[in-house]
Amino acid sequence: MNIIIAGVGGQGIILASRALAEAALEAGLAVRTAETIGMAQREGAVVSHVRIGLPDYGPLIPRATADILLAFEPGEAARHLACLRKGGSAVVATSPVMPVSVSLGASAYDVDAVLRFLEGAVEHPYFLDAAALAREAGSIKALNMVMLGALSRLDLPVGEQNLLEAALKLLPPQTETVNRRAFALGRQALEGLEK
Amino acid sequence: MKMLLMGNEAIARGAVEAGIHVATSYPGTPASEVFATLARYAPELGFYAEWSVNEKVAVELAAGAAYAGGRAIVSMKQMGLNVASDAVMSLAYIGVKGGLVLVVADDPGPHSSQTEQDTRLFARFAGLPVLDPSSPAEAYTMTKYAFDLSEELGLPVILRPTTRCCHACQDVEVGSLLPPRPVPGFTRSPDWVILPSLSARKHRWLVEQEERARLLFNESPFNTATLEGRTGVITGGVSYGYVVETMDQLGVRLSLLKIGTPYPLPQEKVVEFLAHLDQVLIVEEQEPVIEEQVIRLAWRQLIPCHISGKHDNFLPRTGEFNVDIVRSALARFLGMKSTPASVPAPPELPQRAPTLCAGCPHRGSFYAFKRAARGRDVIFAGDIGCYTLGAAPPLKALDTCLCMGASLGLAQGLARTEPQRRVVAFIGDSTFFHAGLPALANIAYHRAPVTIAVLDNGTTAMTGHQPHPGLALDLAAVARAWGITCVLEADPYNLEATVRAASRALAEPGPSLVLLRRSCPQLTASDRCCTVDPSLCTGCGLCLEELGCPAMSWEKDHVTIGPNCNGCGLCAQICPAGALREVRK
Numbered sequence: 216m217n218i219i220i221a222g223v224g225g226q227g228i229i230l231a232s233r234a235l236a237e238a239a240l241e242a243g244l245a246v247r248t249a250e251t252i253g254m255a256q257r258e259g260a261v262v263s264h265v266r267i268g269l270p271d272y273g274p275l276i277p278r279a280t281a282d283i284l285l286a287f288e289p290g291e292a293a294r295h296l297a298c299l300r301k302g303g304s305a306v307v308a309t310s311p312v313m314p315v316s317v318s319l320g321a322s323a324y325d326v327d328a329v330l331r332f333l334e335g336a337v338e339h340p341y342f343l344d345a346a347a348l349a350r351e352a353g354s355i356k357a358l359n360m361v362m363l364g365a366l367s368r369l370d371l372p373v374g375e376q377n378l379l380e381a382a383l384k385l386l387p388p389q390t391e392t393v394n395r396r397a398f399a400l401g402r403q404a405l406e407g408l409e410k
Numbered sequence: 411m412k413m414l415l416m417g418n419e420a421i422a423r424g425a426v427e428a429g430i431h432v433a434t435s436y437p438g439t440p441a442s443e444v445f446a447t448l449a450r451y452a453p454e455l456g457f458y459a460e461w462s463v464n465e466k467v468a469v470e471l472a473a474g475a476a477y478a479g480g481r482a483i484v485s486m487k488q489m490g491l492n493v494a495s496d497a498v499m500s501l502a503y504i505g506v507k508g509g510l511v512l513v514v515a516d517d518p519g520p521h522s523s524q525t526e527q528d529t530r531l532f533a534r535f536a537g538l539p540v541l542d543p544s545s546p547a548e549a550y551t552m553t554k555y556a557f558d559l560s561e562e563l564g565l566p567v568i569l570r571p572t573t574r575c576c577h578a579c580q581d582v583e584v585g586s587l588l589p590p591r592p593v594p595g596f597t598r599s600p601d602w603v604i605l606p607s608l609s610a611r612k613h614r615w616l617v618e619q620e621e622r623a624r625l626l627f628n629e630s631p632f633n634t635a636t637l638e639g640r641t642g643v644i645t646g647g648v649s650y651g652y653v654v655e656t657m658d659q660l661g662v663r664l665s666l667l668k669i670g671t672p673y674p675l676p677q678e679k680v681v682e683f684l685a686h687l688d689q690v691l692i693v694e695e696q697e698p699v700i701e702e703q704v705i706r707l708a709w710r711q712l713i714p715c716h717i718s719g720k721h722d723n724f725l726p727r728t729g730e731f732n733v734d735i736v737r738s739a740l741a742r743f744l745g746m747k748s749t750p751a752s753v754p755a756p757p758e759l760p761q762r763a764p765t766l767c768a769g770c771p772h773r774g775s776f777y778a779f780k781r782a783a784r785g786r787d788v789i790f791a792g793d794i795g796c797y798t799l800g801a802a803p804p805l806k807a808l809d810t811c812l813c814m815g816a817s818l819g820l821a822q823g824l825a826r827t828e829p830q831r832r833v834v835a836f837i838g839d840s841t842f843f844h845a846g847l848p849a850l851a852n853i854a855y856h857r858a859p860v861t862i863a864v865l866d867n868g869t870t871a872m873t874g875h876q877p878h879p880g881l882a883l884d885l886a887a888v889a890r891a892w893g894i895t896c897v898l899e900a901d902p903y904n905l906e907a908t909v910r911a912a913s914r915a916l917a918e919p920g921p922s923l924v925l926l927r928r929s930c931p932q933l934t935a936s937d938r939c940c941t942v943d944p945s946l947c948t949g950c951g952l953c954l955e956e957l958g959c960p961a962m963s964w965e966k967d968h969v970t971i972g973p974n975c976n977g978c979g980l981c982a983q984i985c986p987a988g989a990l991r992e993v994r995k
Contacts, residue, residue: 223762224764225767225974232579233414236414237414240412240413244581246414246579246581247578247580248579248580249574249577250578251521251577252439252443252577253439253521253872254439254521254522254799254872255521255522255764256764257764257765257767257796257799258762258764258765258767258960259763259764259765260762271651271654271655272651272654272655273545273574273648273650273651273652273655274574274578274580274651275574275652275733277655277733277734277737278733278734278750278751279750279751279753290759290760290762291762293757293759294756294759296753296754296756299753300751313760313963313964314760314761314762314763314960315804315958315959316760316762317963318954318958318962318963318964319803319804319954319958321761321803322758322760322761323758323760324758324759324760325758328757329756329757329759332756335754336753336756
């Protein structure tokens, strides 16, 4: 299984891919990830690749072969859509992160147009206002947990509980309550929608 | 036991299982996590570990440990090896007693580097064996082996992972940790003292070691061949995984030789492989290191196999590979059609380049210097670190950036050539100690008319917040002791005071230095943030257009501030309407 996790530096993408990978390891599956570490972490576009059960391949997911695109930001979902295979699913956080280039008028960002495009281009799109759910859980920093909770609704080779526990192990213990709540809210947001 | 390890963690794990005595490094993406992981093991296992002031010192320190028979590992990024190269080139002649492994991470792309240089070429230049891991698991195994190889040959060994090995995670079967064993100790010998007579002898020895390494590599499990017909692929490093996946995608089985030891090339293994083939495609990222050796070998041995690769433009020498690039090359080589899957084009997407964080003190420093320089033609020389991002709009505060420490050198050259223009060299605190100190001595000694602006955020931020000597050593005291009389300090969160200091420094006829002190906001939890009073905000956009802070954006006709604001207060200090205020969270 191939999962692309896309978003903006600082949103907690690396933690999300590590949690998935740790849960896969726990389930006894071969796992490979590739992460964006370096300059792009300063508010740039970042992406993690997670490959489960493909031990001989490199860590980068080729074009049009991802089963799931988990996007923490709508523009970043569109940027990485070429990775998604035909019939794949995309879980997309709808609230945008406005880059400085937009505030300066150097580039345009029509969020509604991007969301409409995703709706039309993805066979199984799932949208949720992950930022609002994270705030509801207690912290905007828990956005990645909301997204993992939503992801846990899809057909994954790792169980919901394993994924949650793997993520919690990587996070500071004092944030556990907020993170559990965020995961549950994300999972709830996709209730009944999953195919 | 299986662990999920990032390639850099796997390398560190391999090293601690090999029983190291010393680990050194200077941070640099994509290598930094090698040492960061080693540092976590050090207290438990009792080996010595330090972030050194730069890569040259790191290599020399590790070499000293290896002279005494200890095992040592040094990790750095590819350009760090340039800094250390003086030591490495001579060390290849002198050799080592204990195992010495140089981990040099290459960054094809490049993602976070100034160059795409290929360390395998450097290994050949220095005459040192190099191992090229295809995955984190292989990096782990190779690291352990590298110490044995180093001791067998009496030479430092280079392990050269690339970004997609360093920053990739994999399930890795690990062994048990090995505390360092007692060292045999340093024994006095003329062989440790490099002199021309010794160099002449040791150069012959080094050439002989190349042949010894080649014989060992002919038997190495890191070089594996599978035969599947008269068309084949030779590959190495992370490209191996791309080739395997490409063959599955295209539904072909080809003969495949994976090279884990690109220099010296395991010739017998290659000759034996080529003998089965009519044609072969060589797939390797970066420079044609394997390819050129294979072509030379085939020509010398008169092997009638057609060799393709970079020389006939099947694959590029630049950029990073992936399955899609390898697939199109292999399909073309096999005369197959390979049309990439078509995807609908998205609407225009915003550019999302890396940006100085909200609350980054460098923003205030650059802004203050720009203000102080208003109306004058001042050149701003930049350097390597987070603050390189000061070159981006709207600050556009850097006119040059070259390599570690170069701001100080370039500033002097510019000032000597156009004495009528003032030049400011912006340099971070970690970079200053890494490569700025000799340049500061040059400025002080030659009385160069330049201003040095040290962006002191108390860390090496860009590479993940590593410590550096500036945390304990006072660089302003050094500048004063060396006769620079105009040495000022300012807090970049205080705009007025910083502009004042910058103006004074720029007015100085001789050298001047401003220490801009404020810790990186990623290391300190702030209890402050800024707020906008929408009834006062006139929508003039000055704050956004001048500062480019990622916490600020437009909400209809006024500015709004997001949760990532840390209350640096710079925007409040420039708002002409008094609409922005710094408050407690």
